[in-house]
Amino acid sequence: MRNIFTFGHRPAQRNWTVADLRANKGKLQLTEVTAMNGEQAARAAAAGIDTIVTRSQMLKEVRAAAPNTFLTAALMLIDHPTEKDVLEGAMRAMGEGADALYTTRSLDTIKMLADLDFPVMGHVGLVPPYSTWIGGLRAYGTTAEEALKVVGRFRDMERAGAFAVEVELVPQQVLEEINKHTTLVTFSIGSGSGGDVTFLFSEDICGETENPPRHAFAYGNVRRLQEQIERERIAALSAFQTEVRAGTFPYERVSVSMKPEHLEAFRTRLSKTDRLSVARG
Known part of the structure; x- marks a missing residue:
């Protein structure tokens, strides 16, 4: 240098x-x-x-x-x-x-x-x-x-x-x-x-x-790889579109869930809140 x-x-x-x-x-x-x-x-x-x-x-x-x-x-x-x-x-x-x-x-x-x-x-x-x-x-x-x-x-x-x-x-x-x-x-x-x-x-x-x-x-074939990447991108986007329409995505493993006891407590309190709102209305 x-x-x-x-x-x-x-x-x-x-x-x-x-x-x-x-x-x-x-x-x-x-x-x-x-x-x-x-x-x-x-x-x-x-x-x-x-x-x-x-x-x-x-x-x-x-x-x-x-x-x-x-x-x-x-x-x-x-x-x-x-x-x-x-x-x-x-x-x-x-x-x-x-x-x-x-x-x-x-x-x-x-x-x-x-x-x-x-x-x-x-x-x-x-x-x-x-x-x-x-x-x-x-x-x-x-x-x-x-x-x-x-x-x-x-x-x-x-x-x-x-x-x-x-x-x-x-x-x-x-x-x-x-x-x-x-x-x-x-x-x-x-x-x-x-x-x-x-x-x-x-x-x-x-x-x-x-x-x-x-x-x-x-000396290389990057174009072939670029075309393959483009096909993979379109295929992935199409699969996402199809599964969302069919109701099969989001999967359970990529969604956040609540423990049963907390879910029951939430539903109970929400129900009471709804009844109270109706009574005040």
């Missing part, structure tokens, strides 16, 4: 720092997963995952659940429509304990954040929100011309001050070659093992996604 001081002026410990990630480039293959709530973050930390990425709005909860894991705050375009929103979101995320920021916005945005000495990650290859520009959701960089465009984008991000880049659906061979010639820490999703960090969505890893993308792989 490394001792650090956060942007929010709090002492903390981290499994990795930006300096460590850079020094590790080309060495140990690291992992990154998504966490959109505290439960997912706690599981990732317990599993020894190296880095976590979350939407900036969930960062506070995720950081609390994984206090020592390197954590990137995603400043999603839809959540931060203007440059002012981006800056405010970045300040808030760093103040809440983010170790890095992720954005798919312009190079100017990356430069703005990098000029504040914030560690910034960009995105190359397939960028899903902008997939219409390349003809839809598909691999990018499969031709020499496209691969050179990926190289150009890497160079642009280096000049803008990014420290890392998410590389999505780029051929592994292309990423392997580029990774030899870039200072950027590369986070590969669907781009093979040619990067420095391998990234997948938690729900895809755990088998919770109904129609996972081609590059995902399920």
Whole structure:
């Protein structure tokens, strides 16, 4: 663990720092997963995952659940429509304990954040929100011309001050070659093992996604368990409904009872009270 001081002026410990990630480039293959709530973050930390990425709005909860894991705050375009929103979101995320920021916005945005000495990650290859520009959701960089465009984008991000880049659906061979010639820490999703960090969505890893993308792989089958739990819940609720209607529930063993002598005394006194009320009426 490394001792650090956060942007929010709090002492903390981290499994990795930006300096460590850079020094590790080309060495140990690291992992990154998504966490959109505290439960997912706690599981990732317990599993020894190296880095976590979350939407900036969930960062506070995720950081609390994984206090020592390197954590990137995603400043999603839809959540931060203007440059002012981006800056405010970045300040808030760093103040809440983010170790890095992720954005798919312009190079100017990356430069703005990098000029504040914030560690910034960009995105190359397939960028899903902008997939219409390349003809839809598909691999990018499969031709020499496209691969050179990926190289150009890497160079642009280096000049803008990014420290890392998410590389999505780029051929592994292309990423392997580029990774030899870039200072950027590369986070590969669907781009093979040619990067420095391998990234997948938690729900895809755990088998919770109904129609996972081609590059995902399920190491578990949580969806089957979730469906089983849902069936059990409905069955239990239906049984309760049926037995209450039939008068067979509540059972004697889950009800409170009175000893016979106390019950008789209660009934006697209640009867006298009723007669007295009638007489007064």
